[in-house]
Amino acid sequence: QEYTALKLKVLEWAPKAAEAIKGKIPDGANVFLVPATLRPETMYGQTCCFVGPKLNYGLFKVDDNNYFVITERAARNMAYQGIFAKEGSIEKAADLLGSDIVGTLVNAPLSLHKEGVRVLPMETVLPTKGTGVVTSVPSDSPDDFATVTELAKKADYYGIKKEWAELEIYPIIETPSYGDLCAPFLVKKLKIASPKDTKQLEEAKELAYKEGFYQGIIKVGDFKGEKVETAKPKVRAQLIEAGEAFAYSEPERKVVSRSG
Numbered sequence: 001q002e003y004t005a006l007k008l009k010v011l012e013w014a015p016k017a018a019e020a021i022k023g024k025i026p027d028g029a030n031v032f033l034v035p036a037t038l039r040p041e042t043m044y045g046q047t048c049c050f051v052g053p054k055l056n057y058g059l060f061k062v063d064d065n066n067y068f069v070i071t072e073r074a075a076r077n078m079a080y081q082g083i084f085a086k087e088g089s090i091e092k093a094a095d096l097l098g099s100d101i102v103g104t105l106v107n108a109p110l111s112l113h114k115e116g117v118r119v120l121p122m123e124t125v126l127p128t129k130g131t132g133v134v135t136s137v138p139s140d141s142p143d144d145f146a147t148v149t150e151l152a153k154k155a156d157y158y159g160i161k162k163e164w165a166e167l168e169i170y171p172i173i174e175t176p177s178y179g180d181l182c183a184p185f186l187v188k189k190l191k192i193a194s195p196k197d198t199k200q201l202e203e204a205k206e207l208a209y210k211e212g213f214y215q216g217i218i219k220v221g222d223f224k225g226e227k228v229e230t231a232k233p234k235v236r237a238q239l240i241e242a243g244e245a246f247a248y249s250e251p252e253r254k255v256v257s258r259s260g
């Protein structure tokens with residue numbers, strides 16, 4: 001599985017995360033949360049970044065001045081892909097619990113929310129996939145839309161500020177069947193009430209992937225007016241060129257296939 005790993009630079013730590021990393025990295029070092037995505041062309045629509053609140057993350061050294069927050073599993077994979085200064089070995093500067101990172105403000109490359117987006121909790125993040133960090137695009141990902149809706153509804157319960165989950169959801173891809181807010185449309189159409197409706201969410205994701213990829217037209221950014229199919233590799237190349245993303249692949253796992 002070939003992902004695009006995106007570098008979301010930490011602008012301001014949540015208090016517990018700040019405590020956990022204190023004195024463990026050089027002053028002025030850059031730290032990035034690094035989600036893995038299959039849809040680089042949707043990065044304009046990022047409104048937050050998810051971590052699993054109960055998952056363990058590490059702060060891994062890339063080089064003297066740069067660190068990534070990802071799962072240890074992802075760090076091991078990256079170590080063999082020439083991503084860290086020392087090939088084949090990982091160096092963990094600190095441990096972080098997902099819930100401690102929640103509230104952190106990060107810069108999301110290409111996002112229309114230039115002021116930065118918050119790290120928020122998502123119970124369904126899988127520790128065994130990608131980097132364990134997931135960037136959220138509620139306009140085009142039904143899972144993300146269901147989660148931000150739930151978070152905004154029960155902000156106190158989740159220990160977050162309601163406004164962190166209520167950043168404006170801008171239309172970024174036009175589709176003939178589902179309009180320009182594919183995910184909200186499908187969540188409503190399939191009567192998805194919460195992130196726990198996993199079966200319908202799986203179906204919605206499948207539909208959104210197909211429609212977005214084969215029929216979608218980009219509405220924003222440098223490739224505005226182009227088909228998703230052709231814009232996707234261009235957006236990816238642009239992010240990589242700018243040093244804001246890199247290729248990350250993961251060994252094929254045995255999983256239930258997307259179509260069931």
Ligand code: ZZB
Nearest residue numbers: 037038039042125126129130132134137140141205208209
């Ligand atoms: C941004 C994005 C925008 C994504 C979109 C999807 C969509 P898949 O589809 O099951 O093969 N993801 C990545 N890592 C994890 C994880 N550890 N736990 C849960 N979800 C994760 O998985 C690939 C997608 O699942 C990734 O692409 C990521 O969300 C999420 F508009 O990144 B995506 C219709 C989907 N749209």
